[in-house]
Amino acid sequence: MNFDLSHEKLFTYLLILCSIIISFGGVVRTHKTTYRACAVGRLNMAAAAAVVFRRNLFPLKLGQKACALHSSCALRDADPLPQASFFPPNDATMLPPGSFSDKVAFVTGGGTGLGRAMTQGLSQLGATCVIASRKLEVLQKTAEEITAQTGNKVFPVACDVRDPAAVAQCLDQMEKLTGLPDVVINNAAGNFVSPSEKLSPNGWKTIVDIVLNGTAFVTLELGKRLIRQDKGASFLAITTIYAESGSGFVVPSASAKAGVEALYKSLAAEWGRYGLRFNIIQPGPIRTKGAFSRLDPTGAFEKSMIGRIPVGRLGTPNEIKNLALYMSSHYATWMSGAVVRLDGGEYVSMAGEFNDLRKVSKQQWDLIEAMIRQTKGS
Ligand SMILES: CCCCCCCCC/C=C/C=C/C(=O)SCCNC(=O)CCNC(=O)[C@H](O)C(C)(C)COP(=O)(O)OP(=O)(O)OC[C@H]1O[C@@H](n2cnc3c(N)ncnc32)[C@H](O)[C@@H]1OP(=O)(O)O
Numbered sequence: 001m002n003f004d005l006s007h008e009k010l011f012t013y014l015l016i017l018c019s020i021i022i023s024f025g026g027v028v029r030t031h032k033t034t035y036r037a038c039a040v041g042r043l044n045m046a047a048a049a050a051v052v053f054r055r056n057l058f059p060l061k062l063g064q065k066a067c068a069l070h071s072s073c074a075l076r077d078a079d080p081l082p083q084a085s086f087f088p089p090n091d092a093t094m095l096p097p098g099s100f101s102d103k104v105a106f107v108t109g110g111g112t113g114l115g116r117a118m119t120q121g122l123s124q125l126g127a128t129c130v131i132a133s134r135k136l137e138v139l140q141k142t143a144e145e146i147t148a149q150t151g152n153k154v155f156p157v158a159c160d161v162r163d164p165a166a167v168a169q170c171l172d173q174m175e176k177l178t179g180l181p182d183v184v185i186n187n188a189a190g191n192f193v194s195p196s197e198k199l200s201p202n203g204w205k206t207i208v209d210i211v212l213n214g215t216a217f218v219t220l221e222l223g224k225r226l227i228r229q230d231k232g233a234s235f236l237a238i239t240t241i242y243a244e245s246g247s248g249f250v251v252p253s254a255s256a257k258a259g260v261e262a263l264y265k266s267l268a269a270e271w272g273r274y275g276l277r278f279n280i281i282q283p284g285p286i287r288t289k290g291a292f293s294r295l296d297p298t299g300a301f302e303k304s305m306i307g308r309i310p311v312g313r314l315g316t317p318n319e320i321k322n323l324a325l326y327m328s329s330h331y332a333t334w335m336s337g338a339v340v341r342l343d344g345g346e347y348v349s350m351a352g353e354f355n356d357l358r359k360v361s362k363q364q365w366d367l368i369e370a371m372i373r374q375t376k377g378s
């Protein structure tokens, strides 16, 4: 067997080994002060390991080395590309005030990240909102903050979307609080990067249960209730760009998100006759704690990811908010079965065979052109 252990790799493995040993120390010791010291040690070790891991994948220039060795720089956000200055995000709410007056909105995963941003926007434009997820404390805090900011009530309801009985109970609670919704946003999700050969059956099931079954339980239960009451509504699902292409290392999520898209397109065809619309947003990368802590925990991939986005930057939660509000509003009543990608061009940039030729310089193009012209008549 050929072991290629460069000094730097050896150092990385040693650091990871040290952090594991120190972690065990933290678990075994019970004295508070010692535990705290260990916890700090663990964090520093993890940060140092993250730095070295990142350096192995993307070697740094000389001037950056001092920063890389300092743990506070370890998980610094990657910079946007120069062209991003042409495309600044506009975080202002796009639709006119009152666009959701007298409307009720139900948002799963509305306590954090993109769900929170969409709830904030709906509430700002007049909606009464119900947000549902597992962590009641997180929901309560978000609900209080948004209600204080907009003056419109946001109700938190605890619900694990994997459990159909819990979903039914949550919707019972919602009916008592607000009545059935006019706007439904299926945003809750679970995900983590993992080589597929490391996935356990329960790892697979967990993601598929949250993303596909959870969306189906919420959508079918709400759909049946809305149909019974002869009430129209807009349903929106948040998927992702790799729902279409598939992606290695997030295979349960890719499979489940593709399922969600099939579910929504199918129901758009079947349930239009009941006054129900179904649409999908496929976001590209947007910095949220939930996503980045599970998809890029070391921070090693962010720079290369930004490098393949033609607009040169990540998206913002408010950009998704504005699109979601439009698609859920009375301005979009002719939109159903639509899949809208919002990703700064990342998807097409990854798909095109020749797109790496962006790296070719002007001089290199002159050379290439001359070589091609020389083939004339051959
Ligand atoms: C390249 C840079 C990327 C930067 C971002 C780019 C974005 C572009 C496109 C993005 C798409 C984004 C999609 C998203 O969905 S982001 C949303 C992320 N948010 C969340 O995931 C929030 C909710 N998540 C959770 O609660 C957990 O993470 C969870 C694991 C999904 C569920 O928690 P819980 O029910 O408590 O499950 P557990 O009991 O902890 O685990 C269940 C089984 O899963 C196994 N498992 C857990 N983590 C891992 C892992 N990292 N690797 C392998 N297996 C894992 C766990 O071991 C359990 O299985 P068992 O041991 O067999 O019982």
Ligand SMILES: NC(=O)C1=CN([C@@H]2O[C@H](COP(=O)(O)OP(=O)(O)OC[C@H]3O[C@@H](n4cnc5c(N)ncnc54)[C@H](OP(=O)(O)O)[C@@H]3O)[C@@H](O)[C@H]2O)C=CC1
Binding pocket: 108, 109, 110, 111, 112, 113, 114, 115, 132, 133, 134, 135, 136, 138, 159, 160, 161, 162, 186, 187, 188, 189, 190, 210, 214, 238, 239, 240, 241, 282, 283, 284, 285, 286, 287, 288, 289, 290, 291, 292
């Ligand atoms: N950020 C990004 O780059 C991208 C995100 N997306 C999609 O956007 C959506 C929001 O993600 P984002 O805001 O980034 O991440 P978050 O982790 O912040 O959001 C996920 C939400 O889902 C909730 N949730 C998870 N499991 C369950 C469950 N079993 N029952 C009920 N609620 C649950 C979580 O709340 P709780 O823990 O309280 O249950 C959380 O509020 C997701 O659908 C994600 O796939 C798509 C592409 C890119």
